[in-house]
Amino acid sequence: MTKFLTILAASLALAGCASMAPTYERPAAPVAAQWPVAPSAAATQAADLGWREFFTDTRLQGLIDQALANNRDLRVAVLNVQRAQAQYGVQQADRLPTVNAAAAQSATRSPGGSISRQYSATLGVSAWELDLFGRVKSLSDAALQQYLATDDARRSAQVSLVAEVAGAYLTLAADQERLRLAEQTLLARQEGLRLTQRLQAAGVASTLDLRQAEIAAETAQTDLAGLTTQVAQDRNALTLLVGQPLAPEQLPVAGTDAAVTQTAELAAGLPSDVLLARPDVQQAERTLQAANANIGAARAAFFPRISLTASAGSASNALDGLFRSGSGLWTFMPQVSLPIFDAGRNRANLTIAQVDRDIAVAQYEKAIQAAFRDVADALAQRATIVQQVASQQRLVAQTQDTLRLAEARFAKGVDDRLATLDAQRSLYGAEQGLINARLAQQVNRVTLYKALGGGQGAAAAAPQSTS
Template identity: 55%
Template sequence: MSKLRIPSFTLPLLAAAVLSACSLAPVYQRPDAPVAAAYPAAVPVEAVRTAGVTADSGWREFFREPRLQGLIVAALEHNRDLRAAALRIEEARAQYNIVAADLLPNLAGTASGSRARSAAATSPTGASVVGSGYQVGLTLAAFELDFFGRVRSLNEAALAQYLATEEARRAVHISLVAEVAKAYLSERALAEQEDLARRTLASRESAYKLSQQRFEVGASSALDLRQNEILVQSARASLAALARQRAQAFNALTLLVGKPLDGLPAPGALAAQGIVADLPAGLPSDLLARRPDIRAGEQRLRAANASIGAARAAFFPRISLTAGLGSASSELSGLFDAGTRTWSFVPQLVLPIFDAGRNQANLTLTQVRNNIAVADYEKSIQAAFREVSDALAARGAIDEQADAQARVVDAQRERLKLAEQRYQNGVASSLEVLDAQRELFSAEQSLVQARLLRLTNAVDLYRALGGGLKETAAG
């Protein structure tokens, strides 16, 4: 039995395809960040280091309330948007593997057999003949010698698209953590406002019953009675509206988590959330490394840059090889006998001569898409800079607003106490007491909103700075 041998003249060609390929893609250069060199406000890094928190810390170190941590864990496991993002990574990886396969020769084993009968009228002997043929071998099908880097550029573009998809999944991860936190905080704020409205309604109903008794004995006017009734019905309307809003917020949170919200720790008050508000903002240039959406934009820019190389290579000759090596015989038993070896070698050169401007149009298309990718990349940087700047600018003002609103609530409580004393001593009318009750309820509701605003600002800053992907808890 003879040994199968690859024709020796194919080896230099294969080596040339691997070693001498060049790339016609432009040299990639990251565009300059179109933002200022510093934020309008800065965060003292030393204060953050004292708290043991950095921008690379995990989300568990930012969101420390047990129920919120349980919600985030459940969302990361069951949220359909995050699951779809993970599947898109698998899709991009498969697409990259398909393109990468063109860098190496595709070999295939073949085996065939045939039997045919010739007509007697066409046979030289005047008799029909039955012939048989059998063939086995190894074939190389149209392997392109990538002298001008077309295949390699397509491979680089596919790889960059895959990496961009991976970064997009990280961006969805961070956004999901932030959205779950904000949805949970909103539900908690509505729960506190609903509880406040329920207690206010109970208090006003008691006051209304007392006013009714006073009216029946002639100690108060019908105007006082109707004013107390208005307060009761207003509190009832507020309670109903807050109950509806809380139910809708709970449904929105359930949708984000992707499963029923059971088996979780008891919820805590807004004041007990312990969300870290002091995060190191660093410099705007740090966002290029922190934010996955910006990194994804840069990978898409790399893909567009590589596509230009593939479009340029289309103007040059394309050389491909088709080869085969095997054995053929008219008898199956003699398929591997001496003298049955066969081989074929078919190089092909394709030189574009006239394509009605197709290659030029394709090159123009890739260049335009590259410019679009540059614009999108720069816009993502500008959007990130604005998000961080807005969160930093709002932080100090929100803290002051919450502190001031807390003082307003204290003052309104004292005002109501004084108004009730004045009314009992006959110095003031019931209208003064009713007005103080209305103002106190409004101030307490505003205080809950201010506390929610302070917490959501911390969440916004967490997301704007690139979040934290680690799940290891700090404690």
Template identity: 50%
Template sequence: METTNPGRLAALAGAAALAAALAGCANFAPPHVAPTGMVPAEIGVGAAPAQATPAGLDAAQAQAWVQSPGLREAIALALSNNRDLRVAVATIERARAQYGIAQADLLPGVNANAQGSRSRTAADLNSSGRSVTSSQYTAQLAMTSYEIDFWGRVRNLNDAALQAFLQSGENQRNVQLSLMADVASAWLTLAADQARLALAQQTLETRRQSFARTERMHELGSTSGLVLEQNRTTVDAARTDVAGFSSQVERGRNLLQLLVGGPLPESALPAPLQLSAAAPAAALQPLPVPLPSSVLLQRPDVLAAEYQLRATNANIGAARAALFPTISLTAAVGTGSNELSGLFGSGNGTWSFVPLVRLPIFDGGRNRANIAVAEANQQIALAQYEKAVQTAFRETADALADRAHWAERLDAQASLVTSTRKAFELSEARFKSGVDNYLAVLDAQRSLYAAQQTQISLQLLEQINRVTLVKVLGGAPAPAQAVAATPLPR
């Protein structure tokens, strides 16, 4: 009977300890690093302005519908730093990798295997009555369960993964388009809020001067206390507006910083909208109209819905293929020996070839139910695609309907501002000459202020309508006579 060698036991124990130690040495997971620098150390304290990447600068420069260099710079910053856009880009990379995984199933996978084993059979289990120690060493190249795609199941799954990848690309383009529209809207809104604030501050200064004159007249006894208090109410109302619009401007800047992914440099901030008719308020180039309706089919959300529809069609093919026999191959070629030194010796070659045919006979209706699910998903995707097309037409028709009347609305409001200004000047002159009371002056003053504020709002809405047109058309086509884009700083 074989006796146990203490030295051999010690060697085996040492090898096991070494294997356990090596198993804990390698760790391929990247170390966790908490993101920093997203916000300033203290709330309300300014941080360094965000920086645009060359790709963001080029993408913003290509937007011919944007006239303002400041707005183009803000768009470049958003395309470089916005977190939602980063998520969309990472989603594309994930879909690309998933498509690569599906594509790999079209080809057989080959692995290299090396194995060694050593075992001892007890004497009571051996016919010779003696314990036996045996060794076996093998080295192989193996192909495991490669499916021969007779019915197109693997090809359809690969096509579905391709359509999902293309859909993620259109989703990313949709996020980018929506981001540019949101940045433009926020930038224009901030410009309008600054104009409202400037108008309120100018009005407050004018009313304070008027109140000072009225207060002096009251001290001299040439006007009543009622007129003085009426004048004071106009000052307090203007103070309230200044405080409210100051808050709106700060909130607008915070929103713009969130969209661009960081603080904006001064060159990217808007100037207040101008009320003068001679100074154009447009920061955006008008789009050429009419446009063919076929451009709506190139909208990213419409294309994404189309790719989703194609993916569901491919999934139906894969589900139907599951009803047919599946043929897979497993093969291996290599060498084997009972001694490590003779592993690659002559005559020690090995091979195996195992074809497998699997025919579904009874599965409780699972495969046919999977087909029904795939067909229902295809009907859902078809309805979603049709809705996406109809929504695109409706949004574009609404935006164009508004576009048709903006020139008239802006002209009428500018005329209204001119008329109310003249009415205010005449009311003030009549009051000073003693023909009218101060209530008429107050009424004319409020009407002028309200008309000016409405004019700012209409100018903003007209610009927002241009942004909406760009968005609903899936990106602005090049205008027939585009204004030359001012180069952005790099």
């Protein structure tokens, strides 16, 4: 038994002494060193700002909490992490020998009728590969990076879910405000229609005036029906994201003029700092590192593979003598396999591994470029969205004044009813535009927060690679 343990210890010392994987070097980011639109000075980094701090609306905070607990897509992402972690554990186990205990009895009857028995008890290792060229280590390193990439995918899914819930909540609030506006507009146009009917009956208004008033009322009725459907669909979309039915008190009550996020601008920082912190970019880099490790395994396949089978124990013809002095036994069977001719299989596998690495490089670079565009687009909109909202507010005020003047001129008989209807339509469109502009401003804050890597939460602890 002592010899067996000595051999096993020496084998463990030899195993995993080298790796033939290329030295990993992070590819240069294929994007500009600065954002196309210069960000304004700000103190808060999105990655350092938790979603509870960023989203100030208590109803939205509750919905995000429920979504993180119940959303099925996020649940699948978490289960994928657990699966990848288990796969890494399986691959890591191949680096150590599997030791099995065995007990056996054999009975043999000779032609003379006598029966002989043999008892044995052994402890052994079967076909354990001595990883002298790092093949098993490279496979283990690849499995570790794949596990970490899966966890990055889970973090990316969480960031996206937080942003999607916020976006759905804001969209529902905006459509509810549009619905209220459509209801108010319909009431005003129905009242205008009744007034026009009375004037037409008195011979003051023409049939054209009546038809114009009817068209305006029907248009408002159509808008109301469409927005009623849209609000119901918005609620369904939010319910799907949250993962469970919503109570009425969980729905938004304020309009788009009420901020649901902090209004302080986020610091954009440098592209090299921001983009590499995003979980989707980290996932792409982990995938690249896994492909790099697989090259090491493919290279090691060209070299001899040494496996070890060994056992030690005791054997005796009598059960009560199994562990007596002098009953010990051991076996030691190393095996060396050297590839001589494989019709180019190893060479092809190495080429596949190298091409996979090149593909992973391109995907990593694309992930950085896509992340750069996300931030650049959000910054470009942030630079002008305040002016858009202010301009739309002025437009609403101007059309309100136009409607007041048109109604006054109609009351004095200076203009016909058509001028008033035109002013009403202009005001309705301007108020809808203001709702859209405010929604865009709120969504821009959420989009920029997500694009800058905010809302990640606590990352799962990752296992450490062993040498």
